Amino acid sequence: MKRITPLNRDCSNAKAVTGRAALLYPHLVFGKLRQMKPALVLPLLLLAAASFAHAQFPEPDGGDLEPGVLPLTWTTGGPKCMEIPEWQVHEYNPDLYILRQSGCTDAEMPFLYLFFGKDRGLLWDTGSRNGDLVPALQRVVHNWLERNHRESITLVVTHSHSHEDHIWGDAAVQAMHDPAIPIEFVAPTVEAASKFFAIDAWPTSTGQIDLGERVLSIVPIPGHDQYAIALYDRRTGILLTGDNLYPGRLYIPDFPAYKASTERLIAFLEGKPVAHVLGNHIEETRTPFKDFPIGSIYHPNEHCLELSFGTLLELEDGLKSMEAAPHRMAFADFTIWPLDPKEHGLGPQMEEIYKRTQAEQLANKWNQPAK
Numbered sequence: 001m002k003r004i005t006p007l008n009r010d011c012s013n014a015k016a017v018t019g020r021a022a023l024l025y026p027h028l029v030f031g032k033l034r035q036m037k038p039a040l041v042l043p044l045l046l047l048a049a050a051s052f053a054h055a056q057f058p059e060p061d062g063g064d065l066e067p068g069v070l071p072l073t074w075t076t077g078g079p080k081c082m083e084i085p086e087w088q089v090h091e092y093n094p095d096l097y098i099l100r101q102s103g104c105t106d107a108e109m110p111f112l113y114l115f116f117g118k119d120r121g122l123l124w125d126t127g128s129r130n131g132d133l134v135p136a137l138q139r140v141v142h143n144w145l146e147r148n149h150r151e152s153i154t155l156v157v158t159h160s161h162s163h164e165d166h167i168w169g170d171a172a173v174q175a176m177h178d179p180a181i182p183i184e185f186v187a188p189t190v191e192a193a194s195k196f197f198a199i200d201a202w203p204t205s206t207g208q209i210d211l212g213e214r215v216l217s218i219v220p221i222p223g224h225d226q227y228a229i230a231l232y233d234r235r236t237g238i239l240l241t242g243d244n245l246y247p248g249r250l251y252i253p254d255f256p257a258y259k260a261s262t263e264r265l266i267a268f269l270e271g272k273p274v275a276h277v278l279g280n281h282i283e284e285t286r287t288p289f290k291d292f293p294i295g296s297i298y299h300p301n302e303h304c305l306e307l308s309f310g311t312l313l314e315l316e317d318g319l320k321s322m323e324a325a326p327h328r329m330a331f332a333d334f335t336i337w338p339l340d341p342k343e344h345g346l347g348p349q350m351e352e353i354y355k356r357t358q359a360e361q362l363a364n365k366w367n368q369p370a371k
């Protein structure tokens, strides 16, 4: 089915509704059905009904998902760096925390996720340069232990992918030696992750980890990086997509692998409720199709973190449209950004913007001008 219409949903911008998204937004489809021949309508309705029964919940009552709250805005890197803590800690619910690194420490300002099960916890990434994660991490885990009347909990430390802005804190976390928080470290490599999550055939099969009454599914998604995984938490319906999908510039050095990964991820989600799609960064403004310049540490009017299953379908749609000749293409909430495999890094033009933006914003880090 061709694109029907854009649709506004949650804090994200316009969503293209494709064939599969139509299952999520049936009122848009029924309008079209009225214009069709009755003989065609019945099989379509039966197909749609069968899909609803598997993919969604019968009533708008939250289903069986564990609820949680996301903030309307996040702390970035200003306007006054003196006021900004190195890590913002957000409680999504009592067993899931989101940590965001301050832009005053590093322009990447990545998001980290901390899940707790009955037996173990799992940390997704360790932050970027100058993150100094350990004090914030210890504080959250110790508070969780106190809240749950526990002495200790083992923490699995794993990674969305291997880029420096997500593994910078690895050495410090491994050297933590906190008796209340024994560490099970999984190196950010295909080999280590395949073994740990029992992924039989990378990247086509999936893996999982049971934290104790909390099974997290792991889906290999190479393309942005050779080692990259998505994580799906059935308890909250949250999908983590790392640097493959977030509100920002989706850098793609290996287009065929990235496209195949997106398709496999969508296939994996068949029949599974998705509450939020959460990535590692925010680089978009709240103005559709507009990002912050690379290197920005301060993001006034930043786009929200959460995307939806519809965004994933929109991404798939975009990738399919340029299969023969991948090229840069801005969508309301993200930009598909294929990279030339021959170039190292993002190219001279982006490096120039990065340098200029950093110089300007770091010079004003104690008092950014009003926007």
Ligand SMILES: [Zn+2]
Pocket (backbone or CB within 6 Å): 161, 163, 224, 225, 243
């Ligand atoms: Zn990356």
Ligand SMILES: [Zn+2]
Pocket (backbone or CB within 6 Å): 108, 110, 163, 165, 166, 243, 280, 281
């Ligand atoms: Zn990144």
